[in-house]
Amino acid sequence: MELQGFGHLLLSGAWITIQLAICSLFVGLLFGILGASAKLSSSKIAQAIGNGYTLFVRGMPELLLVLTIYFGSSAVLMAIASIFGYDEYIELSPFIAGVIALSIAFGAYATEVFRGAIQEIPKGQREAAMALGMTRFQTFRRITLPQVWRIALPGLGNLFLVLLKDTALVSVIGLNELMRQTSVAVGNTKEPFTFYFAAAMVYLFMTSISMAGLYFLERYANRGYHGARA
Amino acid sequence: MSFKKILTTAALLAATITTPAMAGDSIRIATEGAYAPFNMVTAEGELAGFDVDIAKALCAEMKVECKIVAQDWDGIIPGLKARKYDAIIASLSVTEERSRVVAFTDHYYSNSLGLVSAKAGDFDPKALEGKTIGAQRATIAGQYLEDNLGDKVSVKLYDTQDNAYLDLSSGRLDAILSDKLPAYNWLESEEGQAFEFRGDKIDIDDKIAIAVRKKDSELKESFNAALKAILENGTYEKINAKYFPFSIY
Amino acid sequence: MSWEWDVIIEHFPRLLQGAWLTLELVLLSGFAGLMLAIPLALMRVSHRPWLKAIPFGYIFFFRGTPLLIQIFLVYYGASQFEIIKNSALWPILREPYWCAIITFAMHTAAYIAEILRGAIQSIPKGEIEAARALGMSYPLMLRRIILPRAFGIMMPAYGNEVILMLKGSALASTITLLDLTGMARTIIARTYTPLEVFLAAGVIYLIISALIIFLFRYLEKRFNRHQHWPNEKPKDLDPQH
Known part of the structure; x- marks a missing residue:
């Protein structure tokens, strides 16, 4: 990629974009599992927390979430820390603020995907596992979770594609990811179309690779479900 | 990848990334990087410009190690308040509104x-x-x-x-x-x-100065002393001449 | 940390002003997007491969790239070309308001087209065969059978898409528009109270999305009213009346 000497700047941005997306995916999956557990829990308080989480986050623009976490988090974190007598400064780099904001958003949607998937597993299976003497945790780990993985995969895959594109929003808080590096290049060359289009192609390439990866993951997860072989 | 592995990785990541970083001995200075010729990002991704040169000269004068970071303009004062960095050298004008929130050094240009x-x-x-x-x-x-x-x-x-x-x-x-x-x-x-x-x-009457947190008066004083020194020893003049054919002090 | 309620109260009217622009952007682009999605979806369900390819490329591009890039491509990108600046389109494209609506409409159309395609394909074959047996032409069948049925089926998914567009509309703030997010950012540039103002804006977004949900529940009932027949008998069908 040449682009008047700015090609490598875009590529270095793309690498940060990938790191940002993958970190947010893992943390977001964790939020999703926690959220689904809270929603399906028998505790009314946990249910309320789960519902409040998904309701609030799914109604709030991701851009606003990124801005709020970045500009607001330090004040909140330091207020909490000072209760414990810790008066030093607490830093959230744009990268970490980005990961937190994106994974909170991812987690809220993933909560619904996991919840749907867990509910899709026939109750009889859990009862059978319990009857075999498994504990609730063992049942969850050995019976429910492996199947949830399979059922939830298409939904989670879509969410990952959304996440990958949302990483561009983190450019507004100054992380040098693909979008921001592109704007730097535009500022230097005054050729907005050329560079934004080039960046769009890089994003398109990344989403295509992810879609291909998802296709194979889904095939792998469904390997026992293709009907009897001759 | 098994689900268990993902969970462990996610938990590990969550543990590492939320650990707050602490301020070291060096000074961290924020600039914007989109305000040529005062601060901009070069094709190599490096920060450069008048502000950056002044920052480097001041740090050399103060004999401290400085890290210059790029920060989006909207968040440059909140970032200082939140102690993401210790000073702003980003062509920040001294205003009444800002003076309520941060402390300014003597001006370094007008x-x-x-x-x-x-x-x-x-x-x-x-x-x-x-x-x-x-x-x-x-x-x-x-x-x-x-x-x-x-x-x-x-x-x-x-x-x-x-x-x-x-x-x-x-x-x-x-x-x-x-x-x-x-x-x-x-x-x-x-x-x-x-x-x-x-x-x-x-x-x-727009004076451009360095912003520090209100309680960091020691840092403010050492910036002022260093500023005075580079104005007297000709360093400032050299940097000025690099960007403008007239004095901007 | 101190919480400054008076900042929220003082600037609330300006936030509401921003919310109004947000609503305008979402409603206009949501409607334009739907109109654009109809031909795209119809081409997608066509049996001719070359006709299918056009919407496929369009949808692939708009769903595969970030909205932020798309809005910058339209707003800043268009002005790179003298040919556009000298054309009749420029009076429209020079306004950030129209750039936002055009981008949002094209973006959401890609998603709506896929939803609509799914809906069209899920209409029971018998209904379409019955229409054909009655001798309906394709346009008539489209108007009377296929589209009304598809709208009924897609309503919940379309409602979700409008809410996603509401959230996406925050990006209008990056091209100088003072929508709800833009207004919040401009206020914060003066007051330095990010948490208070962003949270107030967030609550307004929540209220707007609640309104959209209610609107679509109502629309869903209206479009699918034929399915509620046995329970809610329309008055004018009552022979006693």
């Missing part, structure tokens, strides 16, 4: 505002009614525009000065109200050839 418009156009700074004028969000120029001309002209605020220039070139804006010195730099460049200053400069 600025005025000017209107920039197309040479070919018939833009008249005496008849602004109904014109579209742009400025960068959260700058003196932006606030001057809102406060003094807000009811006469249509005000457009941009995230970066670069984006405002893009829109002046594209003809969406009749003029930009901008700090005079960076505009001077842009008018000298290739893209700025078709544009010029219109009307008198707007003197707003």
